[in-house]
Amino acid sequence: MxxxxxxxxxxxxxxxxxxxxxxxxxxxxxxxxxxxxxxxxxxxxxxxxxxxxxxxxxxxxxxxxxxxxxxxxxxxxxxxxxxxxxxxxxxxxxxxxxNELALALEEVVINDFRLTGILEVDIQNVPINNNYRYSISGLPSTGYEAGNRSNAITKALGAIFNPADFLYKMFGKNPNEMKKLKQMKQDDEIRNLLASRFDREMLTVLLQVDRVDLDEIVRQCNYSADFINSANDLQILDAISECYEEYKVLSRSRKKR
The missing domain is CATH 2.60.40.10 (Immunoglobulins)
Structure with a gap:
């Protein structure tokens, strides 16, 4: 008792x-x-x-x-x-x-694709997106792209095996910041906030990197410029998280050799 x-x-x-x-x-x-x-x-x-x-x-x-x-x-x-x-x-x-910001609209350039009516010529003038689409966990099943199919399969492999590469420096030297990725993905409010944003501000503040380094991380994971420019902040978070998880798995495999 x-x-x-x-x-x-x-x-x-x-x-x-x-x-x-x-x-x-x-x-x-x-x-x-x-x-x-x-x-x-x-x-x-x-x-x-x-x-x-x-x-x-x-x-x-x-x-x-x-x-x-x-x-x-x-x-x-x-x-x-x-x-x-x-x-x-x-x-x-x-x-x-x-306090409100003074907003200045930048000039938007729209490319004018003029059709000649000649199929062989018009095909050459139409931009082609060769990106391969795949699914990022936690997002709709329609998927998102990361370069062509070969890049999607070998994503991060080429960079990870080089211990001096950019990804290794960012992930290896800032493990505490990378741990925040899991915390961010687990908090529903954070995910909802990131899903509605396209400015990268919250990501740069949370991960303590500047915008240039953030884009470079995603680029080094073989995501295309189209994805980097159009993805919302949640998609960028999932892309970095997936790439980092691959980095950890392959890094452990390398150490066992």
């Missing part, structure tokens, strides 16, 4: 300690110039790799601890990072302002 009593006390103490560790922050995000609440602002806890969005009143609640860093982003507004403090956790809701 005493053993059962001791077990109950231990479980009760553990549950209290666990609940105390689960702290949250609440906030309201508004337009700095108009004072109006902003709906669907993306909020990501970079420290714990979890995320959420604001509701129609600009409100959000997110699990966080003191000294965690939150990344706030919204289309047309300047993204900011906010440090979580003990006072914020203790005293409740905080109002955060986002």
């Amino acid at each position: 005493k053993h059962y009593l001791f077990l109950l006390i231990a479980l009760f103490t553990f549950s209290i300690g666990f609940s105390q560790d689960q702290t949250y922050v609440k906030g309201v995000i508004i337009n700095a110039s108009q004072g109006e609440p902003l709906e669907s602002v993306n909020i990501v806890n970079l420290t714990q790799v979890i995320g959420t969005t604001t509701n129609a009143e600009g409100e959000f609640t997110l699990r966080a601890q003191a000294n965690d860093t939150l990344h706030l982003s919204y289309l047309g507004f300047k993204s900011i990072k906010v440090r979580v403090t003990n006072d914020w956790i203790k005293f409740g809701t905080s109002t955060i302002q986002l």
Whole structure:
């Protein structure tokens, strides 16, 4: 009986300690110039790799601890990072302002393909996409492409076996950042946020790489320029994750030799 009593006390103490560790922050995000609440602002806890969005009143609640860093982003507004403090956790809701960006539309060039009516000539002028489509886990079964069929089969093989290549440097020297890939893929809110984005900002912040290096990682995995330019952030995440998993498997095989 005493053993059962001791077990109950231990479980009760553990549950209290666990609940105390689960702290949250609440906030309201508004337009700095108009004072109006902003709906669907993306909020990501970079420290714990979890995320959420604001509701129609600009409100959000997110699990966080003191000294965690939150990344706030919204289309047309300047993204900011906010440090979580003990006072914020203790005293409740905080109002955060986002400033609008001055948007400048770039010139869009549309290629004009003029048909001559001569089949042999017209065929030569039509761009052909030779990319091979395949499925990335967690995404619709229609699949996505990664170069031609031979590239899809040998994806990352040529780079991985060279210990000095770009992929090895990025993945081998930043294992902690690469561990975030699994955390990002496991959090539904993060995946939903990434699926709606095409700017790579959240990925670069979470993985702590710049946009050029992020594109280079995907390119070194033999994904085409078309895929890099058109894929949303979730597709890029899945592409990097798949390539990294292949890297780990082949790296272990190489060490056994």
